[in-house]
Amino acid sequence: MDFAQLAALTGGHAEARAIQTAVKLGLFDSLGHGPRDASELATSLKVDRRAIAVLADAMTALGLLVKTAGHYDLTDVSRRFLLKSSAEYLGGLILFDDAFFETWVHLEQTIRTGAPARTLDMFQNKPEETARFIRAMDSLTRARGDAQFVAERLDLREIPIVADLGGGPGTYVAAMLRRWPHLRAAIFDLPATLDVARTILAEREPDIAPRIDLIPLNYLKVELPQGCGAIFMSNIIHSEDEPTNVDLMRKCFRALNSGGIVIVKDHIMNEDLTEPKAGAIFSLYLLLATRGRDYSFGEVSEWLSGAGFVDIRLETLPSPPFTSSMVIARKP
Ligand SMILES: C[S@@+](CC[C@H](N)C(=O)[O-])C[C@H]1O[C@@H](n2cnc3c(N)ncnc32)[C@H](O)[C@@H]1O
Structure with a gap:
């Protein structure tokens, strides 16, 4: 340098x-x-x-x-x-970063104490904060193209119903349903998030919204509904600590049909936790706002195999523009 x-x-x-x-x-x-x-x-x-x-x-x-x-x-x-009218508008994320800026001021204190700099509420306590958070996810995914890429890359022809755990705005399932016309989907998420998802889907995806069930649940507190052929979770494990993720993988295992797959999409780090660069920097944001950080393939694989999953594999999305990977595993 x-x-x-x-x-x-x-x-x-x-x-x-x-x-x-x-x-x-x-x-x-x-x-x-x-x-x-x-x-x-x-x-x-x-x-x-x-x-x-x-x-x-x-x-x-x-x-x-x-x-x-x-x-x-x-x-x-x-x-x-940067134009609101564009289908690839990144403004949702930029406005979230604008609102989050004051939290970065506390980074020094967070590093000294290890404590997050804000309440761990997943932005659920004020409707305007929930909307800003969920629209940020939607805007990033659409602008970068993750949802279309994932929908093309995953072979969902044998899967009747996919569950998106912590599916937020529904950007991923909407792309999957467009790509796979036989497919139905369920979004498992917190109620305030689902209110935003309902609005976004009604505004933008009125034709496929009837194929998506919005199921309110708190994955920290309850079992996941049974009977899914695939469980997709994007940007979920990075907000949680290791014991919670161990538990989450077990819940996914119990909820999936035999032969079903789990897809964990996130920044999947090298074993030193230093690459990809975007993931190492994003871990600082996670330190400020969550219980988590970005995890390595070794860590995620251990949780999955401990839960009983087999055929665990890593698929890294092409970079640029992407910065994440998918860890895919099967329930025997
Ligand atoms: C970082 S966002 C990711 C959204 C989406 N999966 C994506 O990648 O664009 C995390 C999502 O998990 C949801 N979530 C967080 N904690 C949850 C919990 N305990 N139970 C259910 N959903 C939760 C949030 O509401 C939010 O939609």
Whole structure:
């Protein structure tokens, strides 16, 4: 690493903060119908003219806007990922990161004490927080394309019903149901999350929503409903500690039909827990907000084989753009 790379890393919060603020203020959306100068931006966004010019210049420097004769316009990337109207809008995640920013301030204290920096409520206590969290998952998955990739990669032709444990917005099951027309799905999740999922599915997937059952449950407290051919869980184990994950794999084993499969999708780390880089950094977020961290293939395999699963294998998604893998195992 050279000085320039180090300096870019140490100052990276400024870029992130600036982009979050631009999205929150609606800077990109305000350019959705054509270029504007700083005065027009200030009027339409009801902000200070000098300040919005500085922010727009910074976005131009980052390659998210272009500036021609004092007028700002979108780039291909901002049009694709930062416009609310785009199917690949990443704004849900960016707005979640914006709201989460104040939690990062407590990282030092969390490292000193080992205690999370916020209540471990999975963002269930306030409807606006639940919606922001679940829309963040939806937006990341859609923008990066994970759901389509997974739906293509998994062979679900023999599976009548797939359960998505902690399925959140339903982005994954929606893609699976589109790819596999015979398939039905159930999302097992907490009630406040399911309220958001219901809204998203009704808005965006009205044709397939009737094939998806939304089942409220707390997987920490109850057994999973029996009779599934496959249980998919994406970004679940990383929020939980090791004993909980051991227990969760046993619950999946008991719930699956014989011959059924479990698919654990997450950042699956090397045994040193240092790669992939995105997973090592994301573990800091998990330290702040959950009981978990990103786990290695060895750790996940041990939980699965301890529960009775066989044929445990790792499928790493191509990077870039993906940063995660699937651990797939079968109930004999
Ligand atoms: C990080 S999100 C992942 C959402 C989705 N699987 C994805 O990858 O986009 C974690 C999900 O697990 C759900 N969840 C967390 N704790 C849970 C629990 N104890 N019982 C059921 N669902 C839970 C949350 O509501 C949320 O939908």
